[in-house]
Amino acid sequence: MESVGKGMKVSPLEKKKEGRMKSGFWLIVIGAALWGADPLFRIILLKENMTATQITLIEHIILFIIMMPVLWKHRSELQGLKLRHIGALLFLSWGGSAIATIMFTRGLSSGDLNTVILLQKLQPLFAILMAKLLLKERLPKHFSWLLIIALAGTYLLTFGFAFPFGNISNFTQVGSLFALIAAALWGGSTVMGRLMVGQMQPVTVTSLRFILALPLLIGITINQGDPWLVATDAGTLTAVSINLLAQALLPGLLSIFIYYKGLTTTKASVATLAELSFPMVSVLINWIVFNQVISIAQAFGFVLIWVVLFIISRNSST
Template identity: 30%
Template sequence: MQIKNKIFVGALAVVISALLWSLDGTFLRPHLASLPPSFVVFLEHSLGFVILLPFLFIYKFELKNITKKQWLTIFWVALFGGALGTTFFTKALFLTGFVDVSVVILLQKFQPIFAILLSAIILRERFPAKFYIYAFLALIGGYFVTFKDPTSINFGNATTMMAIFSLLAAFSWGSSTTFGKYSLKNINYGLLSALRFGFTIIIMLIPAIKYFSTLSSIEPNVWKTLAIIVFTSGAVAMYLYYFGLKKIPASLATLCELAWPVSAVIFDYFFNNNILSITQITGATLLIISVTLATRLNKTQTISGIVLPGANNGEKVGARTANLDVALAKDLAKGLYSCKVSLEGTFYRGLIYYGFNSLTNKDCLEIHILEFNDDLYGKNITATTERYLRFPKKFKSVEKLSEQIKKDLSQSFSE
């Protein structure tokens, strides 16, 4: 029950933060159009940092636990998530003239795609073929969301520039989500929020300093809007988001974040009287569904079952495997994964393969436990996928299969 409550509270926090961000883009941020985007970002983070400053003192003892790698990731989160992402997003909103504001927010659904692709580049991960299909469909959806008339495009107009800045924001925020989850490993979410805002102020000081002379001329209504942003979509929403992110899996967080684009369309209608065209609604639907399906492919899968008798081909190819019922892999994309194996209360590293078996000429589900040679028949085994390593392959000979298995094992031992 406690776990369910924890997940519910975490999911609710992410949904609330998503709703606040939606309110920001459709209602609050338009009131800041008189200021340069970089100055807006500097001011909102400066005010937000004041609110989050107590966390630096309350959790200062955790600062010494932050590793050099974590400091780098926190800086990355501040640079891309705080400085660049928010600046690009604000610029994109201003370019719309606050017509179809929800389009900018809908294009933020590319964030998971960028996050996954970034992890592929940095961690050299591979993904099931379906991922690239879904990513392509998402691009098509994004195209139709952006242009009300898809047949008439001027690459120099404001709409195109809005789309470019929106996608840059999506990339920036997507990358910061990837590193943000890592940064939360051993520090408080309030402390991370404070550090993110603090670093963002330092970064944005360079482009914002030339506007300091205009501080006295900023109208009271603008300051009021900035204050509201701080206590809603700014510092408070960021705190809620990291609070929720620490309590729920990334896959669930992605689903909860769907509250952002959906509510944006609704808010944009009520606040700005903007309605998406049929083409844009179709594109938005395709975009959201494609990104959701692509994200689901990247989540971990747990498979548990009784080890079945096999064909005893392990000795031939140089790796003994535990055979499981193929039906257990119904939700698993075909391919080879690194995994964590649980056997009789002990955890091991291993490989799990689901796909065509060149020796039996049919699909199989096999688990190889690294540095383990005991008999597994009849035992219950549980494996949780970690990284997708490669696509399934067909081999014309046992020798070729054996060579590939040696490569797979070598890659696993080197991780």
């Protein structure tokens, strides 16, 4: 294909392709931003004496009921799947949807929250490594520097200008290890998702991600044998039910569907930077819900990340 230089006309086909890439990038930004509300739902449910596995199981039961008819409608897409596609689907469902969600939820309940959030910023490193190894992706120009700037922005969002480690043991606690496992699995899921949206429609990938995870979650829940502490009064039960439903549909189903839709035209290595919209939404939620005013350092980190997102979106076709 002939390169387009200064003063040269861009064909309508090239313009259309570039537009799809840019819109796909911003769809991932929106989908990841919806994940920013997820910890809010989980923390509320943890306060109701529900375990991380129980929360994740109920969430997937709700999504199973919703997505099973969708999968049945698109069942023809399951034909001709190769072994690598089955492996990718199992990684997405068992690793990214089941185990990673449990690990992150347990991290929120047993570890330092700032440390757990910071460790999630390692997702791009895992995703970039797997994208280069499995998808043979060529990174955009100056990608390494943009990644460093984006990670610096997430650092400022989490800790400001202060050095966070009063004691290095914060990063060796059980909650931190849970968060690290979640970061690795979610980073890998970005790559596996990119592989699968080239094989089937985003709605089908979304359905399989949640449906295939359910048997594993049932087995883990039974094996753990934790008691179910169900609220007895109608008010609390209603509030918990609404919370579970909202969590499953908003940061769960809707965000993943939008995310996979954007992933159809976006490299996994680029998508992982778009996912950094998550911490920005988390900061806004802390400000609005918990009255935690955004500091100058956090505002600066916010700007850094959005500058990187803008530059990457402008060059996502390279």
